[in-house]
Amino acid sequence: MSKFGRKKKGMPAVNTASLPDIVFMLLFFFMVTTTMRETSLKIQNPKLPNATEVKKLEHKSLVSTIYVGKAVDVEKEGTGDKIQLNDKIANVNDIAAFIYNERDQVSEAEVPYMTTSIKADVDCNVGTITDIKLKLRDVNALKLSLSARKPGNE
Amino acid sequence: MARKELPEINAGSMADIAFLLLIFFLVTTTMDVDSGISKKLSEKPPEGYVPPIIKKRNIFEININRNNELLVEEEPMKIEDLKAATIKFIDNGGGLGKLVEGVSTGECDYCEGARSTASSDHPNKAIISVQSDRGTKYGMYVRVQNELLKAYSELRDRLSLKKYNMTYTALEQAFKDTNRNDEDLKEKVNDIKTSYPQIISDAEPTSAN
Numbered sequence: 001m002s003k004f005g006r007k008k009k010g011m012p013a014v015n016t017a018s019l020p021d022i023v024f025m026l027l028f029f030f031m032v033t034t035t036m037r038e039t040s041l042k043i044q045n046p047k048l049p050n051a052t053e054v055k056k057l058e059h060k061s062l063v064s065t066i067y068v069g070k071a072v073d074v075e076k077e078g079t080g081d082k083i084q085l086n087d088k089i090a091n092v093n094d095i096a097a098f099i100y101n102e103r104d105q106v107s108e109a110e111v112p113y114m115t116t117s118i119k120a121d122v123d124c125n126v127g128t129i130t131d132i133k134l135k136l137r138d139v140n141a142l143k144l145s146l147s148a149r150k151p152g153n154e
Numbered sequence: 155m156a157r158k159e160l161p162e163i164n165a166g167s168m169a170d171i172a173f174l175l176l177i178f179f180l181v182t183t184t185m186d187v188d189s190g191i192s193k194k195l196s197e198k199p200p201e202g203y204v205p206p207i208i209k210k211r212n213i214f215e216i217n218i219n220r221n222n223e224l225l226v227e228e229e230p231m232k233i234e235d236l237k238a239a240t241i242k243f244i245d246n247g248g249g250l251g252k253l254v255e256g257v258s259t260g261e262c263d264y265c266e267g268a269r270s271t272a273s274s275d276h277p278n279k280a281i282i283s284v285q286s287d288r289g290t291k292y293g294m295y296v297r298v299q300n301e302l303l304k305a306y307s308e309l310r311d312r313l314s315l316k317k318y319n320m321t322y323t324a325l326e327q328a329f330k331d332t333n334r335n336d337e338d339l340k341e342k343v344n345d346i347k348t349s350y351p352q353i354i355s356d357a358e359p360t361s362a363n
Binding site: 016019020023024026027030031033034049050051052053054055056057060063065068115117118120121122123124125126127128129130133136137138140141142143144145146147148149150 | 165168169172173175176179180182183187188189190191192193194195196197198218286287288289290291292293295296297299300303304307356358
C-alpha cells in the first residue's frame with residue numbers, strides 16, 4: 001500500500017536541462033537572419049504608395065536604394081523633396097557617383113542585373129523622380145523598381 | 155584546504171538571459187522583402203537621334219496634371235476607368251502587327267477588341283505614353299502605372315487561360331519554380347509576353363517650375 005502511495009505522490013518534473021539549448025538555437029537563427037537597417041534615415045520614413053502589380057526584388061546585394069522624401073531636420077536641410085543616398089542627403093548630381101560606387105562592390109558579371117530601388121513618399125513630386133531617372137539613364141542603370149506596398153500586407 | 159574545489163557557476167539563469175536576447179532579436183527582425191513596380195528605363199538616345207514617326211492611333215496618351223487629374227486621349231477621365239480604356243486600346247487589333255525580323259506578325263488573331271481603325275493596330279504596336287507634370291504627386295503617378303500594369307496582366311491572363319489553361323501569373327510562377335530551366339514553360343511565358351508586350355513610355359514632364 002505504501003508503495004502505491006509513494007508513486008502517486010507527484011508528477012515527475014519535466015527535464016528542462018535542454019531548454020537553454022533550444023532557446024540558443026532559436027536565438028542564433030534570429031541573430032543570423034536579422035538585418036539591421038544599415039543606413040539611418042535622414043528623411044522622414046517614406047509612406048510608400050500602394051500598388052497591386054508589384055514584383056519582389058530577389059537579390060538584395062544587387063539592389064541600391066535611393067530614398068526620396070521630406071527631410072527630418074527641416075531647419076538644416078530646408079523644405080521640399082530630398083534625396084538620400086547611403087546615409088546622407090545628397091544632390092541629384094551625386095547619383096552617378098553613387099551608382100558607380102555600388103557597381104564597384106559587385107562582380108562585373110552581375111552589373112547588368114543591378115536594380116535601383118526608389119523608395120519615395122507618396123507626396124513627393126514626379127519632377128524629382130524624373131530627375132533621378134534621367135541621371136540613372138545617363139549612367140546606364142536602367143533597371144528600376146518603384147518601391148510600393150501591396151495593400152493588405154503591412 | 156578551504157578551496158578544495160571550485161564552486162560551480164549557477165547556470166540556472168542562462169535560459170533567462172538567452173530568452174531575453176531571443177525576444178530582442180525576434181522584435182527587431184524584419185523579414186520584409188523590398189517589392190515594387192519594376193520599370194525598365196529607355197537607353198539614352200545618341201546625339202541627333204530622330205525618333206521614328208509613330209501613327210497617332212497607335213499611341214495612347216495619358217496626361218496627369220499638377221492637380222492629379224487625368225487626361226486620356228484629350229478627354230478627362232477618372233482613374234477607375236483607366237484600366238478598361240487601356241484594355242480597349244491595347245486589345246483593339248485594328249490592323250497589322252509590326253515587322254519582326256522582316257516578317258510581318260500579321261493581324262492580331264487573339265485580340266477581342268473592336269478592331270476599330272481609329273485605335274491601335276496590334277498589341278505589339280500599341281504604345282502607352284504617360285506624361286506628367288513636375289508637380290504631380292508621386293502617389294498618383296504610381297497609381298496610374300499600376301492601373302496600366304493591371305490592364306496588361308488582365309490581357310495576359312486571359313490569353314494564357316485560353317491557350318494553356320492557366321493564368322499568366324500561375325504560368326510564371328510555375329516557370330520560376332523550375333528554376334527557370336523548363337524549356338516548354340519558358341516558351342509559353344515568352345509567347346504570352348510577346349503577344350502583349352508592355353510598352354509604357356514616360357514622356358519628359360512638362361516643366362512648369
